[in-house]
Amino acid sequence: MDDVPGVAKSRSVTTSRIDDRRSCTASGPGLDVHQRCLISVGIVAAQGRYEELATQVRGAVTSGCTQEEIQEAILQAAVFGGRDAARKSLHVADTALKGLARWRPRR
Template structure:
């Protein structure tokens, strides 16, 4: 196995753990021949080389990612990573605080949109946990 293949496999594992296997499988399956190299790059580099580093825990990485996606106005990715943040153990309060912090540094319009996206996703997660009869943490305000 080459270094790049090792990074890809490590990244695929982490990506599935954070974002969910169904989401990752859909993303990879939907990738055209043209887009496939980008999916492979993101999996190997972002997930296999950066998310796997020991310097920050996944909760911290999730909160940083939410702030950066807000700054970049990448709302589709923000929604995906709100789910990932909950999976990584972030509470609703922590997500709210991270996004509130973005209002100061990214501007109110960016934060307002991120709050809308995050609230929609958190409500979806709460409904899913109610439908499944499980508690996945999305409804909890604080850990």
């Protein structure tokens, strides 16, 4: 990474930043938590990693992402993962969101 133009030599990707692959709260100055969560949702959707996607969706909601943003991230990833992965990912996300709604405390 040190030889990539525009990337500071002191700032390289380290295992400490990517150890917790379930976390969309990795630190860094370039993106906020909200953006990181949506990127994570898109990546795991494109990869067809559906169990991980459910975890990422729950984390994204906890971080303030809306259902519409999550759906858009999945649809953007469909370009790379294909239509079938997008359909399954939208279903997984919907199921995860419904699961969250059931467990939310009543006010």
